[in-house]
Amino acid sequence: MELDVLHSESATEVGSYFVANYPPFSVWSPEHVPSALKALDSHGPEGDTVPLGLYLHIPFCRTRCKFCYFRVYTDKNARDVDVYLDALSQEVSLYALRRGLLGRTFDFVYFGGGTPSFLSSDQLERLIDAIRAHWSWDRAREVTFECEPGTLKKSKLETIKAIGTTRLSLGIEHFDDEILEINGRAHKSPEVFRAYEWAREVGFEQINIDLIAGMMGDTEGKWRATVAAALAMDADSVTIYQMELPHNTLIARQLKESGGAVPIADWSTKRAWVDHAFRRFEDAGYVVSSAYTLVKPSANGRFVYRDAVWHGADMIGAGVASFSHFAGVHFQNVDEWDDYLQRLDRGELPIARALPATDGQLLTRQVVLQLKLGRLDADYFRRRFGVEIVQMFREGFASLEEQGYIAIDGDRIRLSREGLLRVDALLPVFFEPQFRKVRYT
Numbered sequence: 001m002e003l004d005v006l007h008s009e010s011a012t013e014v015g016s017y018f019v020a021n022y023p024p025f026s027v028w029s030p031e032h033v034p035s036a037l038k039a040l041d042s043h044g045p046e047g048d049t050v051p052l053g054l055y056l057h058i059p060f061c062r063t064r065c066k067f068c069y070f071r072v073y074t075d076k077n078a079r080d081v082d083v084y085l086d087a088l089s090q091e092v093s094l095y096a097l098r099r100g101l102l103g104r105t106f107d108f109v110y111f112g113g114g115t116p117s118f119l120s121s122d123q124l125e126r127l128i129d130a131i132r133a134h135w136s137w138d139r140a141r142e143v144t145f146e147c148e149p150g151t152l153k154k155s156k157l158e159t160i161k162a163i164g165t166t167r168l169s170l171g172i173e174h175f176d177d178e179i180l181e182i183n184g185r186a187h188k189s190p191e192v193f194r195a196y197e198w199a200r201e202v203g204f205e206q207i208n209i210d211l212i213a214g215m216m217g218d219t220e221g222k223w224r225a226t227v228a229a230a231l232a233m234d235a236d237s238v239t240i241y242q243m244e245l246p247h248n249t250l251i252a253r254q255l256k257e258s259g260g261a262v263p264i265a266d267w268s269t270k271r272a273w274v275d276h277a278f279r280r281f282e283d284a285g286y287v288v289s290s291a292y293t294l295v296k297p298s299a300n301g302r303f304v305y306r307d308a309v310w311h312g313a314d315m316i317g318a319g320v321a322s323f324s325h326f327a328g329v330h331f332q333n334v335d336e337w338d339d340y341l342q343r344l345d346r347g348e349l350p351i352a353r354a355l356p357a358t359d360g361q362l363l364t365r366q367v368v369l370q371l372k373l374g375r376l377d378a379d380y381f382r383r384r385f386g387v388e389i390v391q392m393f394r395e396g397f398a399s400l401e402e403q404g405y406i407a408i409d410g411d412r413i414r415l416s417r418e419g420l421l422r423v424d425a426l427l428p429v430f431f432e433p434q435f436r437k438v439r440y441t
């Protein structure tokens, strides 16, 4: 079987690398929206035995990072933000009326963006009060809140804690001020240190920091200095991404308009940089918990959201362009501001495209997502799906074994470090043939 190692040995090219879902987003379509609505009024084969999560998309930022591919706005005023938050709470309240969701509570909540910490304390409190009129998350095992360090004040962190946040995630990305500037980040390193100090004083159960290997202008020396600075912070967990260049980023647009070389290190350099970071953090007692994360075992280094989604949880994604998964159906909201607001003004769920996944696709989805943890447990799939995955995916596993990326020992399937560092490029071998080469988003 031919292995489709997308970009993996080569220069960074424009296009998506990260596999966040299966089947790929690009094959979801408007004609399936009725299936999503129907699923929301049903209980699905696994009913409410799977956890339920809520993702809230806060699409505002102080500036647009040149590498960012998310739906974000940098030109909205306080009035616009209020209008959006009203629509967002209206959307979440509409879900409370669906039959498939009656009586359920959120096991995990994720404030993502954009920049949730762009909101003022007042705006945040109003949003939470409106949502809590219909939903409770008092029993949530995790409430994550993403922050851009330069938007934080101690009083805002106190509000973020008061709404129930257990896990604060700081988008640091790099500690070199010149690199932050070149890449269009809104903050500089002094704001990071200040925000971190306040966050510790306020006392969150878990503080996570995000880094990116291979930002524009990054060098071996600067990356090593960033890893050393990140280690010194002593965070409970660390997330490290390899810089990718999806089509809808400012860098990709500039390249298309004026040509020139891609200003990002190649994939083998980025892998070597992440490997260096992994080793330094492991030496300090952290444990690798996925292709992108390390946790300090003694601390509350949990990833409830990640683990639930990768094991097939239901998740309602509210907000412009948000993604959801419910009772086996994938769906995504409209991705235009006016469209989103108008749909909610009419009292409709703003769903734009969907895909009811087949049983086989739901199985493949969990196989590929859990492989990103660096390990698979065949017995989990036997119990949950009644299948022998080593048999079912033997060709894919064999091609990865031949190349030394994976080792299978009975029910334990493990990626080597080399496999883990390029896992997203390896996953298409498990896809159905028609999805192996499709554009991802």
Ligand SMILES: C[S@@+](CC[C@H](N)C(=O)[O-])C[C@H]1O[C@@H](n2cnc3c(N)ncnc32)[C@H](O)[C@@H]1O
Binding pocket: 061, 067, 068, 069, 070, 112, 113, 114, 115, 116, 146, 147, 148, 149, 170, 171, 172, 173, 210, 211, 212, 241, 242, 243, 244, 245, 246
């Ligand atoms: C949705 S972003 C939100 C970050 C938050 N708004 C902030 O400004 O700190 C979540 C994380 O995705 C990662 N990320 C964003 N664009 C990326 C890219 N092109 N390549 C790799 N990682 C990326 C960054 O580490 C970022 O912190």
